[in-house]
Amino acid sequence: MxxxxxxxxxxxxxxxxxxxxxxxxxxxxxxxxxxxxIDTRVCEIWGKAFDGLSPFLDNKKGKMKVLMVHGVGDHLPGYSTQFVEKLAAELDLPVMSAQKKNITLTSIYDSSKNLGNLSIVRLLSKDRSKELMFYELTWSAITAKQKEVLAYDNSGEYSFRRAEINNLMKKFSNDTGPDPLIYLGESKEDILVSFEQAFCWMIKSDWQNLPDGVSKACAFNSEGLAANLKIDQYAVVSHSLGSRITIDGVQRIAARIDRRDGDFREALKQKKIRIYMMSNQLPMLQLGQKLPEVSNQKQSYCQPGGDKYEKRVLANTPIIAFSDPNDLLSYAIPSGFVDKYLDSRLCADVTNVNINVAKI
Known part of the structure; x- marks a missing residue:
């Protein structure tokens, strides 16, 4: 626009x-x-200092792993290619795996379900001393069937009656508008299971042992997950609705933590998982959502010596929220949002990054 x-x-x-x-x-x-x-654009940061990915690339014992979760609109596997290539250039990781690995995600309880695609690519430095594994989650397959209800509106029978600019806007609206509504309905469960499966596969395996070209479910109680949690580093990159999915997905894992093996729970307690939210819409997408099971108890769960410190799920969840004040659908995360609307057991901290793309 x-x-x-x-x-x-x-x-x-x-x-x-x-x-x-x-x-x-x-x-x-x-x-x-x-x-x-005169460049009048601004870049302002409020909150705690945060780590990038670079310090963890030469992890001698484990790997740096990044999961990307897309937002509204139909996406096909490969949507993150430009992002990955720019990231590789910035991190000086010019060597890329010859082929990506792809896993069709499904449910442990119903293997007939198609819960989207997980595409994995491996990035290396020239001397192979640094490594990053990038996981791209595509969940659009879950909402595609329901969005067919509006397909007629993009047909020539209706589109030719519109001005060209209005037709472009209508197609964009039909593509992106339904996803938040669908997410709040029956498909929410499948989308969150899709995120859980992607998260599980990210933890579970190294490059050599990842399956390829199969439909397969990952179990959090699988052998080796706890060991990988101890040595690998993890981050999530999300966009628009993907940020809501990421937060809900991590909170879903927290709500079911008692079902996991003791070794897994203990390893997760020591972990810091960074979440980078692009075009952040988390406050708007909180509307209509239930409050988490545990809230307004961050001090009890996250401070050593707190009465519930041993019941935390993660050591820390830094959230770095990127927003543009000139973007109509981009929001900073306000003070107090974390305490009220995010599960206290995640021990989340927020850093807002205001990037003004337009000159003012």
Whole structure:
């Protein structure tokens, strides 16, 4: 939309100026020259300092593993390719596995379910001393069937009656608008199981032992998970609705922690799992959600010496929320949100990163 608006605005500006170029040319040129020389965009950070991924790439005992969870709209496996390539360039990891591995996610209790796709790629430094495994979760298959209800509205029978710009907007709306509504309905359970399965596979295996081209479920009580938890480092990158899915998915794991083996629970207690939220919409997507089972008890669960410290689920969950004040659907996470709306057992901290893309 921003691009379309800019094109429209510049076209209008060109037509308007053509009739008064002798009077306005110098002023307009000066304005645009000033825009090009003065960068008024801002990047502001509120909250605790946070780690990036780079310090954990040369982990001699384990691996650095990153899971990406997409947001609204139909996505196909491979949607994260540009992100992965830029990440690899920034981290100086130019060696990529020749082929990705793909797992069709399913449920332990119902193997007939298609819960999306998990695609895994391995990144290495030239000397092989640094390594990152990137897991891309695509859950769109779960909502695709229900979104077919609106498919007729994109057909020529209806679309030709609209102005071109309105037709583009309607297609975008039909693609993205239903997902939050579907998530709040019956499909929420399947989407959260999809996240759990992706999270489980991220913990479970190294590159050599990961399956490929199969439909298979991962069990949290599988042998080796606790051992990997102790040595590997984990992070999640999410976008829009994906941030809600990530938080709900981690809270679901917390709510079922008593079902896990003791070794797994103890290993998870020592773990810090970083969550990087892009185009953050967590506050808006909290609307209509139930409060977590445990809230407003962070001191008890997260401070050594707290009366419930041994019952925490994670040692720490740093949430780094990226938002743009000029993005209509982007929100910072306000003070007090964590205590009230996030499970206290996650021991979450929030750092807001305000990136102003537009010049102001």
């Amino acid at each position: 921003k691009l379309l608006f800019k094109i429209f605005f510049l076209s209008f500006l060109t037509i308007s100026l053509s009739g008064c170029s002798s009077m306005g040319k110098g002023m307009v040129e000066a304005f645009f020259e000033q825009q090009n020389t």
